[in-house]
Each structure stands twice: as C-alpha cells, then as structure tokens.
Amino acid sequence: MPKAEARAIRHGFPWVYANEMVLDRRTKALEPGSLAVLEDAQRTALGVVAVNPLSKIAARVLDASPGAVIDEAWFEKRLAAAQIHRALLYDAPFYRLVHAEADGLPGVVIDRFGEVAVIQPNAAWAERHLPALVAALVRVTGVGTVLKNAAGRARALEGLDAESGVLAGAAPKGPVSVRMNGATYMADLTGGQKTGLFYDQRESHAFVQRLAKGARVLDVFSHVGGFGLAALAGGAEHALAVDGSAPALALAREGAEASGVAERFETREGDAFAVLQALGGEGARFEVVICDPPAFAPSRQALDAGLRAYERVARLAAPLVAESGYLVLCSCSHAVDLAAFRAASARGIGKAGRRGPLVWEGRAGPDHPVLPQLAETGYLKALAFRL
Template structure:
C-alpha cells in the first residue's frame, strides 16, 4: 500500500467507524486521538482519517479548534482538493439545479448535501454569493472561486462572512469581492410570480431565502382574495408571493427597516405597492397589538428566525414557537389559514408541530393540518445528517 503524503488523524479505539462508512460527514473532537501533532494542525488542513486499526476511512478537512474536528470530503484515496476537484462537485450540483429551474436563481451548493461541507453558494444570475463557513473552504477559497467561475460562467463572486458557523470555526467576519465588482444596489429576483429585492452586500444571510420557495407557492395558492399578514417578513417573502397569488392586501411586519424597504421596492416592481402595508417593530408586540385591536386576516404567516439554533436552546425555542402560535391564531378569520415555520436545526418536526398545536389550542382555536412543507429541492437533504433538513412549514386551516 502506498503511503499517503497527507497527514493522518485516527479514531479512538472506542469510536466505531460504521457511521463514517455509511456516509455520516462529521468527526467530533472527542472521537479522535488528539495528540500534540493533531492539535498543532493548522485549521483547514486536509488529512486522511483512519480507524483505530489504521485502516483509511476518508479524506477529511481538519480543524483542531472546532468541536467538529473533521469534515468528510472524499474517499481515503482521493487527492488533495484543487480547482478540478471543486469543478467536479460544482458540475454535479449545477446539473441538478438546471433541471429544476428555468432561471439561474437558486441555492447552488447546500454544504454537506452537495459534497462541500460547510459551504453555501447562492446564485443570482451572473452573481454568486459564497459563504465558506468551514476553515478548509476558507483556506481553499481561491480554487473554489476559480472553479465556480469556470463551471457556471458567473462574472461576480462575493464572499459573505456573516454565517454563524464561521465564528464556531474561529474564522473572520470580513466580506469580500472575489471576482468582478459588487452590485451597485439590490438585485431583483423573480420567484412564484413575485419580485424580491435581494441586498447581496448588506442583507441578511446571502440576501434572500431561496429555501422557502415551494412554501411561498403553496401559500400563494391560498391567497386569492385574501387579506394577508406576514410576520417576520424579511423582504416580504410570503406577503409578496400572496399578492402575486391574488391577495387583496398584505401587511408585512419585521424588525428591520431596510428589509421592509426592500419589500416595498419589490411590491413596486410588481405593480402592487398600493396593496402592501408595513409595520416596523418587534413581532411579538405587533401580534399582541393586532390581537387587542381584534384584527382579522384570511391568511397569517409567521416565519421567525431560528429560536433554537442549538440543542441547549431547544426548550426555550419550543416555548417561543408556542407563543407565536398562541398570539397568531386569534388573528385568523374563521376557515382562514395559519402558516407557522421553523428553521431551527435543534427542533424536529414532531416537537415543532406539538408546540404549534399547544399554542393554537391555548388560543381557543381548532386546527386542521393541511400541508407540511420543507426546503426546496435546491436545498437537498443529506439523509445521514438530520441537521440538513432544518426547515419546517406547517399549514393549518382554523
């Protein structure tokens, strides 16, 4: 057997290698021999992972400063990732998106599920926004960017360093332009007949949430002739989709004035600005005020940020989801619809559904669950990694 020129990390004898062999993509720090040599590895080092009997298991990216010390990249005999290696992964991902969508607006790379652990790439026509949320991707970013331009033909590549994972990996929060020039303003994105304005430089995440696309579409199908309330609206995700679906009015609530301004711009682009109204402020306060005013809507959507971003926050997050449901349910007209969403990795579908039903029940309402949505197919699920199936959208008729 030819010895690998790459460094080696080794599983502890007590750690069973079956999960890695079956496709699990993470190796935790308490599962490997963390001797002085391993601890001295530079974050982002590419190494070979061996089992306790010294049999090669996988090519991994190592970060001794992270709880996830190893991220599986490839088979144990693969070469060190380079531009050609990235190009192969990108072509596979692109072939799926081009089959799914007729315009180049989608998530191109969804981290582990697309074979690039910790990497997010969203595409906006000729612009790609990259979130390298793992140390190895930060180190190899020049090769990744070069392959991205070659495979997709994008002329602008932006690095977004705002991902929560970068802090956990010990990385900086400095955004950058990797290719071309930064857009001079928000970029219009058309989905489900609605127009969204994406701020690729200063907006939340990469500028827009592509993951909710199928749930926006389902909500739009319920919106004909409806009065709609979109809470935690960001740039008007559900509200603008509802207007495209025939809603007579949509009211967006968000804590960000900039996001609400983009929602207004999107409505204007659609010729629907006269049907959109906004409230800037705390969502819980707004829901409480609407309840005190006995306001009524045919469709109410609540799509909050992750209330439970970690296992430690799970119980507090479930209480927050229950509170949202309790405050939102009284605002729904008889036989109207309530949409409740969660993007929390730490809350599974069953627990989230239970919290929502408790809140609806405490509000004195009865519910039919008519649809359960998840992220769109440009956010594929890696079956071995439950965390990659984070988005849940419950559609109730009250």
C-alpha cells in the first residue's frame, strides 16, 4: 500500500480502503472476512487484517502484531479489557460493552443488559468468527444469553444478511427493565430498534434532568422514553413523549409505570415534523424541548439533505420553547461533524425568530469510547441552547 496510507495504519488508523491497496486476482477471490497480513510497498508487515473484497473498506486492522492469532484467547483479552473499563464506570452491568474499533473489535457492537448480551456483528470477519467471539463473551462476562441483532445498514454494506437470532441461552420473555439516572426503561431485545436501548445518551439524559426540575418537557423522537423519563425522575412537572413507533411508545408508558411517574407522563404518536407543527399551531410551550432524531445523514452522500433536516427540526422546535427555556438538539449521524451540526441548528433557531446562547455540548458516554484516528466513533452530538 502507498507510503502515506501505511503511515496512517502505523499511527493507529484502523481501515484500508479498496483504492488504497493492491487487490490482485488472488486477493479479490478471498472470502469476505478472511484474515491476512497487511504489507506496505516495501513488503514490511503492518499487522493482521480482515479482508473483504466486496466492501469499500477492503481491510480492517485487527492486531498490529503480524504474528497475532485471532482465536478465543485473543477475543477474551479484548473483551476483558473492555469489561474492566465499564466496571469502573457503572455499578450494574447495563452498558455498551464493546464499541467497535475503539475497543479493538472493528465493526462489532455489544450491549449488555444484565444476564443478556446483544451482539451486532457488522463486519464480515466478525460474522465468520462469531462462535469464538460468543464463547469468549460468555467466559469473560458470565452472561447466560447472547442474542444476535443483524439489523442495520452496515451489514448490508459488508454483504451480510439481516437474520437475527439466539446465539447462546434463551431469549428473554418480554422486555428487560434497565435502570438509568433514576428512571426505569423497558428494552425489547428481540424486536426493538438496534440492540433494544440506546445507552449512548445516558450522560445527556443526566444533564437534561438537571435542567428539567419543575419543568414541562417535550421529548421528540423519544423512542422508549429516553429524555422524558429521565426528566420526570429528576422532578419535571410533566413530560410529553412523541414518536412514530407505537411499540416504542408502549414501552415508554411501561417505563413510566415502572418508574412511578405515569400520572405525569403522556405520549403522542405521529410523524415528528407534523407533531411539532401541530404543537406550534396549538400554542404549546415547554420549559425544556429535546429533539433526538435518527441519523438524517448516515453517509456523506446524504450530508446536505441531513443538514437541511436538522435545520428544519430546530426551526420547528424553537417556537415551542418558553422564554428562557432550553432547546436540546441531538445528532447521531456519522457524516455530520459537530461544527456543521451546530451551524445547522443555529440557522434553524434563527429562522424561527429565536435567539440564545449555546450553554452545553455533549457526546456519548464513556462506555462509547472514541478512537482518535477515526472520527466515526465519535458520532453522537448534543447541543443545549437557552432561548
């Protein structure tokens, strides 16, 4: 591979794109997920990589040592290091255990829900080595059940199927309760979005909880009640959760019951943009408004359209914020950096005729570490404006 790209790999960049390496006939014939030793133009070994000739990411660096053996013991070492970090942070085993490249397991996401772990093997090499990964996971964590979630765009880009299932133990009967920031959330681990619950907003929930004491709260794109339930647990007067998914809102109401705040919690099903417009027409006002949409820009090709969507969210949400209230806007788009998201949000607020300082910027919690060389691992952004 070229000198500049080889230098990046030596400095910790974990990917090699297809146009950065020589893919001869033999290499192109390799099965997706095959292991190989990556070499630079001088034939100096750079480490063990997983190769996928079908993907734009042609190779993912697994180990800087060219002699590394990718077996159960190798997985155990990576998983043990990941668990030690999380055990320092959280009193109970409910967290993201593995955050892909940042935890040394490229393309692999593992969320832990007590005795259950949910794996998203989003790269071909992880799919091929799933038995060893699962065996190591059970040995290191002691979980009784391991589920595979195969939903999502990333697997399709790797040429993988969308078939989820049970890899060890038995699937839980019904949703699993998760306690965070004083609230109880209900996670559907087999039929919900992604792995069933979004742990990444835990720190942002805690911040909003501080803002929301005695407040009326609007939680748009609420999923299973994320911000709204946290706000109520912290003393909010009332929370309205808006989402397009009836099953997600049903879980949110279950969470409100389990949290003991059902009498202060309300849900509204519908398209978020339409509901925001309707609330504006009704003259509704809230001391705290949070909008945490799905990724509007999941790729660079969708960047411009995504930024317009974030601007529109801000424009529709800002009029609903009471004087001196707070507007919290979030983005989980890999392709949108913080500066671009901040600018789009500010434009939307301005077009709504509102003004106010940015008082806080947030990111995913420490169970979602960022690999400095790979901006995509720092995907989550949260902004709080006081209007």
